[in-house]
Amino acid sequence: MPLADAFVRSGKVRDLYRVGDDRLLLVASDRLSAFDVVLPTPIPDKGRVLTALSLWWFDQLADLVPHHVISATDVPAEFAGRAIRCRRLQMLPVEWIARGYLTGSGLAEYRREGTICGLPLPAGLQDGSRLEEPIFTPTSKAPLGEHDEFITFAEVEKTVGPDDAAHVRDLTLAVYGRGAQIAAERGLIVADTKLEFGRAADGTLMLGDEVLTPDSSRFWPADSWQPGGPNYSFDKQFVRDWALGTGWDKQEPAPEVPEEVVEVTRARYFDVYERLTGTPFPA
Ligand SMILES: Nc1ncnc2c1ncn2[C@@H]1O[C@H](COP(=O)(O)OP(=O)(O)OP(=O)(O)O)[C@@H](O)[C@H]1O
Numbered sequence: 237m238p239l240a241d242a243f244v245r246s247g248k249v250r251d252l253y254r255v256g257d258d259r260l261l262l263v264a265s266d267r268l269s270a271f272d273v274v275l276p277t278p279i280p281d282k283g284r285v286l287t288a289l290s291l292w293w294f295d296q297l298a299d300l301v302p303h304h305v306i307s308a309t310d311v312p313a314e315f316a317g318r319a320i321r322c323r324r325l326q327m328l329p330v331e332w333i334a335r336g337y338l339t340g341s342g343l344a345e346y347r348r349e350g351t352i353c354g355l356p357l358p359a360g361l362q363d364g365s366r367l368e369e370p371i372f373t374p375t376s377k378a379p380l381g382e383h384d385e386f387i388t389f390a391e392v393e394k395t396v397g398p399d400d401a402a403h404v405r406d407l408t409l410a411v412y413g414r415g416a417q418i419a420a421e422r423g424l425i426v427a428d429t430k431l432e433f434g435r436a437a438d439g440t441l442m443l444g445d446e447v448l449t450p451d452s453s454r455f456w457p458a459d460s461w462q463p464g465g466p467n468y469s470f471d472k473q474f475v476r477d478w479a480l481g482t483g484w485d486k487q488e489p490a491p492e493v494p495e496e497v498v499e500v501t502r503a504r505y506f507d508v509y510e511r512l513t514g515t516p517f518p519a
């Protein structure tokens with residue numbers, strides 16, 4: 237069957253194709269989204285970096301949690317390097333987020349409510365403050381064009397059932413903990429990370445999508461980190477800050493990204509890959 241006939245749908249960054257009953261081809265494009273809007277300008281090689289970095293992390297995490305990858309080489313030549321063949325999962329409709337530091341939407345929620353997901357936090361925290369211990373801060377998975385919202389653990393229980401809620405929350409914190417520890421050994425802080433989990437045809441819960449990439453996580457250099465921020469970031473925060481600086485209102489359409497901003501963003505994605513894996517990109 238030609239691949240065009242197998243097309244399922246596109247997310248903001250990835251295109252999904254069905255390849256067999258319970259298999260997918262997950263193809264990472266060079267698209268970049270900010271505040272849930274896809275920017276009109278691609279970042280060259282971003283799809284390849286995200287794919288390579290996720291594969292590296294899935295390996296580092298394999299003893300903690302099963303993952304969806306079947307093969308990164310058995311993919312059509314046109315997608316080589318930025319596609320994986322994976323198990324098709326029934327995704328749990330929650331964004332599984334862990335934070336060790338306070339910034340971004342978590343900071344905004346804390347400033348508004350003094351809590352995140354109903355969890356009270358101490359007073360006086362600033363942008364970039366380290367939390368006493370990492371916290372689980374799930375959000376809903378909003379339909380296209382809408383923003384994800386923080387939800388309480390009770391709402392997660394209602395959505396996926398109490399057993400999966402507790403199990404996947406623990407997995408989320410375990411993955412964050414392992415990721416933060418490995419990154420720390422390489423001089424990097426993982427401020428927060430978003431995971432996606434789903435159930436395979438045989439019922440196994442698995443880590444899906446991408447993991448601990450600069451699209452799904454915030455990475456800061458440990459030696460220059462300071463609460464009160466802003467902190468230098470290896471992730472797409474650089475583009476978010478640039479986009480907001482243009483006066484953009486976070487609604488469609490997003491502004492065209494100038495060449496120099498594309499280049500800096502691309503270099504930061506390469507840089508975080510190299511620091512984490514110890515291998516230059518492309519290998
Ligand atoms: N193994 C899998 N089986 C089924 N769906 C998956 C699997 N891995 C990832 N996905 C889904 O594929 C999509 C990946 O595309 P992408 O990362 O571009 O999405 P997104 O824009 O972040 O989110 P959305 O699709 O919700 O808009 C996500 O919807 C994700 O939940």
Ligand SMILES: [Mg+2]
Nearest residue numbers: 247248249445
């Ligand atoms: Mg995604």
